[in-house]
Amino acid sequence: MSEEQVENQMNEEKIISAEIVVSKVLRIGVLVSGFVILLGLILYLAAGDSGYPADTYPTTLIGILQGTGSLKPAAVILFGLFLLILTPVLRVGITILVFVKAKDYLYVGITSLVFIILIISLLLGKAG
């Protein structure tokens, strides 16, 4: 093997170990969000009350966080759902680090571009 091939091989191995990190972080994110959603659902079923007037629930981040602080079931569920929605964003963020570690700068660029577009579309959606 040439020197370049050896280096590529090493970088590929770094990608493999970094992918395991992505998988583990993702598992933690999924477990935490799943637990929060489950907690909210149990609170709701136990109390038989969402903590808000019929058919309403908070729709702002601040409202969701405040409701979660006072353990209102609907808000706790929405907070868990919000964490779940963040897991793919987290995944793209960590993938950038995977490629940085493997010194694959082409994909650091591509993944960062996806990350930026994702953030822009989130912001656009909020404005629209």
Next chain:
Amino acid sequence: MMVIEIFGIAILAGIVGSVLGLGGGIVVTPALTMLFGVDIKFAIGASIISVIATSSGSAIAYIRDRITNLRVGMFLEVATTVGAITGAFIGGLMAPSVLYIIFGVLLMYSAYVMVRKTKQELPQEVPLHPAATRLNLQGEYYDKALQKSVSYNVDRVYSGFGVMYGAGVISGLLGIGSGSFKVMAMDVFMKLPLKVSSATSNFMMGVTGAASAGVYLFRGEINPFYAAPVALGVLIGATVGARIMQRMKSRTIRKIFIPVMAYVAIQMILQGLGIKLL
């Protein structure tokens, strides 16, 4: 107990979605509207949650077991996300009916190509496209059904990228993940192994879905009491599905995939022609 019934259906949706790379919305939306009489607005909100839950739930296993091709996923994600933004903008400017028909026909054609591929387990003699070499897209995974390591090449990178852009435009217009287009681009155009296409499609769908899910959440279209059992059920189903899929033969997965694809294609063509189903 409606919560428990929704939870049960969500487990099924998670399994189907993670095996086929489709996200589970295809099960959740009709089930909620038809079986439980849920308002279509909340059913769509719950289905976008199911897409993300399928994606994240299955990605844990698919990435760990190296079925997902991260490079292909990220490269194509550029096309999808730019397409989705385009779609969101042109949504108000043009009638989407032409796009529906074009992509419906394209899906039909792909279903036909897939029928011809039902006899082969893995893609044979795929050339490595020059752009794929530059982008280092080729890969390798361990197939648990075949009990061997499978190396694969990637063909027709530009066509795949173009189809993904179109898929992004459609999902921007429809507000859904359109997983069948992702699998189509990777399987039919880029000739990746079906399991890699499905896992990578699942990976990408969550990323595309996250942007729209945030919008739905703050618009109040995600009802927590429908979405909670959907999210929990789908997470469990997708975790199980990601294990089942790896032990299934690709030919079997393809046989389940074809009728689903034909169904989506017919639905899109009819919608383009102005005929509304359900």
